[in-house]
């Protein structure tokens with residue numbers, strides 16, 4: 183293990199699932215790591231450290247949707263277009279889940295009302 187890797191690992195909390203970044207996290211939820219007098223996004227550093235170079239024109243994407251996760255097998259390089267498409271899809275699902283939760287609330291309310299009538 184080289185010095186960079188062991189320094190990096192000081193900020194990593196390895197769980198069974200995601201490896202969460204315990205160092206500085208920016209406003210948008212990405213971990214930050216200082217290297218060569220510059221700040222880098224920690225998931226990018228993790229990718230370069232454990233998988234390899236990030237090809238030009240691609241971004242490192244989280245398959246697990248956990249922005250501060252640095253587990254290499256949760257990361258993949260995608261073109262920005264792919265990343266946006268997946269994000270939009272996720273947003274769509276979240277909106278749909280919210281909708282369904284609301285419906286469920288209404289249903290519970292209805293059941294309560296019905297029970298009140300009965301008793």
Ligand SMILES: [Zn+2]
Nearest residue numbers: 200246251256
């Ligand atoms: Zn993860």
